[in-house]
Amino acid sequence: MAFKVIKPGLLALLQDLGRHGHQSLGLTTGGPMDEMAFRWSNALLDNDTNSAQIEITFGMFSLEAQADTSIAITGADLGATLNDKSISPWRSYAIKKGDVLAFHQPIWGLRAYLAVKGGFLCEPTLGSVATVMREKIGGLTGKGDKLQKGDVLKYQPFSNHQDRAVPRLAIPNYGQTEIPVILGYQYESFSTLERANFFSSDYRVSGNSDRMGYRLEGKVITSDLKGIISEGIAYGAIQVPKDGQPIVLLRDRQTIGGYPKIGCVTRYGGGTLSQQKPGDVIQFTPITVDQAERERHLQMSRLAQWR
Structure with missing residues (x-):
């Protein structure tokens, strides 16, 4: 049985944790932009950590269930509704045949994750369904297509x-x-100013x-x-091109670069x-490798203990 896509929205993609071991061939990893939201969505359903989900960017996405199952929604609050009744992210929900699940526009955040019990069933390409x-490459067709109206996303009925709900602290x-x-090894090429x-x-x-990549607009810096x-x-590298922005x-970064x-x-x-x-304002703050590792360990430990 399956979900049938009614409205495809701006960008809805099948993702797992990524396509690893192929960067030497020029293939990037792909995978969820918000990894912890993805991991929690699978945890809510006792799914395998790598079970395929849908990453929904901005919203305007809806589907109809063709069989009973359980779902989990994490990440951004995109004003989701189940049969026109509002539902919140970071929880699991029972789905009945004929139910319509819809994501509207962002209330906070930008990307939501939709998991189904047992994961969406899709043939992997080079070991991954990441689109x-x-x-x-990847996705429902294996050719990197975003989800379209009429697509059928198979799952095992449940x-x-x-x-279940994710703990508030998480x-x-x-x-x-x-x-x-984390400061890079080319950090010294930037002056103190x-x-x-x-x-x-x-x-x-x-x-x-x-x-x-996220392009930023603000103070020009030069190396x-x-x-x-x-x-x-590497994932997360902050490149500074000639324009200083x-x-x-x-996740979908190029595998090599020269800035x-x-x-x-x-x-x-x-x-x-x-x-x-787009339009949101951020700041950067330096941390050490030890601090980054402690934060990662805390997040993963909290998830493992909850499971």
Whole structure:
């Protein structure tokens, strides 16, 4: 049985935790922009950690159930309704045959995650169903297509539903505007003044941001390096191109690049950043590797203990 897509919205993509081990071939990882929201959605249903979900950006997305099941919604509050009745994110819900689930417009945040009991059934491509539109790989068709009206998303029927909710302490604050940054090895190529400008300035999220990278508008910063030999790009790398406007490279980033990088946002910070809409204002704050590891350990431990 399955969900049938009624309205495809602006951007709804099938995702798992990503396509790993293929960056040497030029293929990026893909995966959920907000990893912790994704992980909690599967946890609410006792799903495998990597079970496929739908990442819904901005909303305007609706589906109809063709069999009983359980769902979980995490991430942004996109004004979701079940049979026209409002429902909240970070909870699980029972679904009956014929139910209509709809996501409207953002109340807070930008991306919501929809999980179904047992995960959406989709044939993986190179070991993953993660949709990367730019590379035309993954997703329902295997060709990187976003979900379209009439698409059928299969799942195993399930009727033994349990109401569950994510603990309040584990729900992130998407109003948080400070994004943690680990300093990179090219940090020294930025003068003391340029570093101070970077960490003391507000940056506005550009409308030209996407899953590949968040482009920012604000104080121009420059590096003493005029250019570097192209090298591998880590998740969260903050590239500074010639125009001096930082770009934070995220899930669908290119695998190599040749611009100086002042640092790298953490996965948790990247998840928070990905919930910011064009026009939102953020700031960067430096942290150590130890601090980043402690935050990651805290988040993953909380999830594991709850499971």
